[in-house]
Amino acid sequence: EPEVTQTPSHQVTQMGQEVILRCVPISNHLYFYWYRQILGQKVEFLVSFYNNEISEKSEIFDDQFSVERPDGSNFTLKIRSTKLEDSAMYFCASIHTFMNTEAFFGQGTRLTVV
Amino acid sequence: GENVEQHPSTLSVQEGDSAVIKCTYSDSASNYFPWYKQELGKRPQLIIDIRSNVGEKKDQRIAVTLNKTAKHFSLHITETQPEDSAVYFCAARDNYGQNFVFGPGTRLSVLP
Numbered sequence: 001e002p003e004v005t006q007t008p009s010h011q012v013t014q015m016g017q018e019v020i021l022r023c024v025p026i027s028n029h030l031y032f033y034w035y036r037q038i039l040g041q042k043v044e045f046l047v048s049f050y051n052n053e054i055s056e057k058s059e060i061f062d063d064q065f066s067v068e069r070p071d072g073s074n075f076t077l078k079i080r081s082t083k084l085e086d087s088a089m090y091f092c093a094s095i096h097t098f099m100n101t102e103a104f105f106g107q108g109t110r111l112t113v114v
Numbered sequence: 115g116e117n118v119e120q121h122p123s124t125l126s127v128q129e130g131d132s133a134v135i136k137c138t139y140s141d142s143a144s145n146y147f148p149w150y151k152q153e154l155g156k157r158p159q160l161i162i163d164i165r166s167n168v169g170e171k172k173d174q175r176i177a178v179t180l181n182k183t184a185k186h187f188s189l190h191i192t193e194t195q196p197e198d199s200a201v202y203f204c205a206a207r208d209n210y211g212q213n214f215v216f217g218p219g220t221r222l223s224v225l226p
Contacts, residue, residue, distance in 0.1 A: 033214075042218040043150075043158060043203060056213050091157060101146045101207060103214060105157040 002026045006092050006106035013082055013113055021077045021109045023092030031095040032075045033103065034067065036060065038088045046090075049075065082113045116141040118206050120217030127194050128225050135220045137204035138186040146207040147187045148214070149178060153200045161202075162189070194224045 005024045013019050025032050034046040047067055048055040054067065066078045075094075079086055092106040117140040127133045139147075145166040150158035164171045164178045164187065171178050175194075180187040191198055204217040 035216075043216040045213050045215065048213055058213075102148065102160050102163065105150075105159070107157045 004092055004094055004104050004106035006090075006109050008109060009107065010110045011112070013111070015084055015113050016081050019079050019082055019111060021079075021090050021092075021111070023075045023077070023106055024073055025075055025092065025094035026096070026104055027073070029094035029096050029104075031055075031097075032069070033093040033095075034077045035091045035093060035105075036088045037091065037108075043091065046077070079111075082111075084113050087111060087113045116144055116206050116213075116215040118204060118215050118217040120204050120220055122220060123218065124221045124223070126223045126225060129194060129196060131194055133189075133191045133194050133198070133222055133224075135189045135202055135204070135222070136186060137188070137206075137217050138184075139206040139215075140185065141206065142182075142185060144206040147178070147180060148205050148207075149176075149189050150203045150205065150216075151200045152203065152219075158203060191222075194222075196224050196226055198222060199224045 007022045032049040036044045036046055045058050047057040047061045049067055064080045069075050089108045089110050091108045093103045095103050120137045125133055148163035149161050151161045152158045162173050162176050162178050164180050166182055169180055175192045177190040201219045201221050203219045205214045207214055
């Protein structure tokens with residue numbers, strides 16, 4: 001069964017450093033998402049991406065965050081200058097088409113900012 | 115934007131009993147309502163979903179009901195088993211975009 005894959009599974013970084021979280025969505029999917037889950041809390045929407053541009057973003061997704069799909073397969077989330085409060089599990093998700101609305105989640109990247 | 119509330123935040127049931135989790139949403143234009151199960155340290159996985167043109171959907175021990183007028187939907191798990199223990203999230207799709215808004219989650223514990 002096809003699945004969304006994320007790398008790395010765990011990343012530890014110094015406060016102020018840049019991190020890039022990588023995702024490979026399911027190959028024929030067209031809509032891509034990043035979500036964040038702080039330990040023990042709800043899954044929070046960050047950004048959605050379609051047709052090589054951001055469709056929507058939440059207020060969490062400020063200027064420190066960016067996304068891109070550099071090569072038609074990878075979908076990356078960059079945090080330019082990490083803060084302690086960025087420590088969370090980051091999930092990538094993809095959807096085949098807008099009407100086929102099941103979202104498939106990757107296994108997540110646990111980001112720890114120290 | 116859409117706001118999804120979920121109750122209870124924690125739920126403990128005896129094995130074999132039923133569990134019910136309720137969610138409300140704010141945007142009357144939302145039309146797709148999935149339920150995700152998240153086991154400890156794992157990704158959320160879809161267990162059942164319902165679209166706004168349907169009032170109820172069932173899949174073996176799991177059912178979801180939707181009341182569009184009241185803007186609430188519920189997950190029903192019958193004959194609960196220990197492996198049903200997990201955090202369950204409801205979600206609603208904002209009809210003005212592709213964003214899914216998640217509820218805060220319910221931690222279900224099924225006691226043997």
